[in-house]
Amino acid sequence: MLYMILALVLPLVGGLLAFASGNKKAPIVALAGMVPGFIVSVMLLNAAFNQRIIARWEWLPGYELGWQIDHISAILICLVYFISLLVHLFSATYLKGDLGIGRFYAKLGFFTTSMLGLLAADHLLLLFVFWELVGFSSFLLIGFWFKDQKKAKAAREAFMINRVADAGLLIGVILMVIQFDQPFISELGGVEHSFLLSLAGFGLLIGALGKSAQFPFFGWLPKAMAGPTPVSALIHAATMVAAGVYLLIRVQPVLTPVVLTTTAVIGALTAFMAAVAAITQFDIKKVLAFSTISQLGYMVMGIGVGAAEASFFHLWTHAFFKAGLFLGAGAVIHYLHQVNHEDHSFDAQDMRLMGGLKKHLPITFIAFLLCGLSLSGLPLFSGFLSKEGILTGTWLWAAERSTEYGWWVYAVSDLGFITALLTPVYVGRQVWMVFFGQARTKMTPVDQSEPLFNFKIPLILLSLGAIWVFHAVNPLDAHGWYFGKRLFGELETIQSSIPTYTLIFSIALAIAGLAISIISFGPKNKRTQEANLLNAPKSVVGKVSFNSWYMEQFYDGLSSGYLKIAGFIQVIDKRVIDRLVDGVGVVTVVSSKVLAIIDREIIDGLVNLVAWISSAVGGILTGLQSGKVQNQLVWLLIFLITIVIWFQF
């Protein structure tokens, strides 16, 4: 419990203290918060493996909020801390001399705390709150260089797309709470499948798709590359984008089959589309962004087909090698900035201006290569293990469902395999373009291009994470993960030849992909030699890929469509509604005038008449009571006569 609170708030406290202590000391102060935090998180992992940590307290009378750290969240908390720690370290050099470095560390700490809160939250609404905080802090970090209009716009765009998807999440959360009549994620279950449950599942799915940058929301992740590169490594590769996958893993047991099938299809589609888009990008970070989307597509697909443990394993291994790739890219960009800092129009992220960097950045090269091979899914690397698990799961699922749904389910697994072929192609292309061949711009040796502590250590640690032995003993067994049994229990053995086929296929595809990349993008190839800023793709496929399936144009079209509708509605509003309102106003005024006349003349007249009658009657009747004896006598006489006459007739 104490560990939990400490683990959750330490990054934020560290970040705020760093902000308070000024730009010079900020990195050290922030690290002073992160290092104990990491140690605490390891102890938390140990504690959670012995017993789930559950904390609940009454927020309002009769209404509880709750935290829970079980195996899954504990291991992810450790992971977030690990990556975040390395990113803190890396940023100290990457952002050295930036005037906003204190602000940067405060934002980084805020983000880390939000992410940890998201992982530890057991209450659906609490989860939503941290989900939003994560989105917001990501917005702050993407827009870190907010003075650059383009970057500020990119941050806004990423935030807006996320918000659209978050609306889906909110709907899903509310429907879930209504369905299960209790808001704790750990106690979901025990409700029959129904239409509402499917609807709730779709809501959660939309939220997860937005956060994990899946089709049709994936346009924001390449935009998010406007943030500092270490931030991309932490948020847009290893942790935040994994939040959607994490949520789906959490709620997967209660999702209905139709939702799961949709999840699988969207995941496969995204994996394929993003892999295609990655092949023609020239921005070193955008290639990585699309590869991230593609890998997240794998995870989402794995959840959809019921291979959640493989997805989680992939989430784990992907965090290491993708953070490694991003930090490697960060080192490259940092180096190019240092070399070309006098040229302001120089784009340090354009791969067409790189080449031959392995001479200048040897450690970065090795780390990037290891992580890249892991991403390609080559055997002996961690990416192979987890990706193979997902592909096997998908194939098994397709084989099982094909009788029920028809042949098209094989398209899902086939898209997975095609993506497995495309992945090594773009990874290879990137490695060739960046590190091999001739330098295509000025490259001079610089002192401390890879500072030992701040750059080399994170890169080495993360590239070690790309090697199989740190995850499983057998480099070919997808289910041999050390943590696998603790997290998901013993898996049933599969009586089928599919896993063997998958094994052979994925090795073959990875090698074939690398071969293709050597042939078409290798250092000997003319196109790579002559790569310059002018050769954008010209074929139809190339254009679709380079513009990432025109997703952005699609968004623009959507928003301009909305604007048109809004304009139309505004005209209607002005012409019809306003006039109606005006007319109603005029009618009201006129009728009130008429009513005023009626009121004054008729109603008031009646009232006055009544008053006049009563005063007249009163006047007459006061005569009866004049107090004069003789008057009284006259009346007496009159009434006497009246009575007499009355009796007479």
Added chain:
Amino acid sequence: MSAIPLTYYLILSAFLLCSGLLMVLIKKNAIFVLLGIELMLNAANLNLVAFSKFNPNLDGQIFAIFSVVVAAAEAAIALAILLNIYKSFNSSDLDDLNTMEY
């Protein structure tokens, strides 16, 4: 003998009563009011006498004598009261004597 018919008596008596009543109602001085009352009383007496004339029974005439006696006593008492009122109000005008006016 040709007797005066009853109607004549009754008309005279009604005239007397009305005169008395008028005096009671319109005279300001209390003395005149008393006089009016006497007139009305006598009108009643005249009625009694007139009716008894056409009736062999003498009850009416005796009743009229009683009535005259009572009227004399009443007049005496009323005048005495009036005298006292005059002494205390220093007026015998009915309007001045009014203490019931609102």
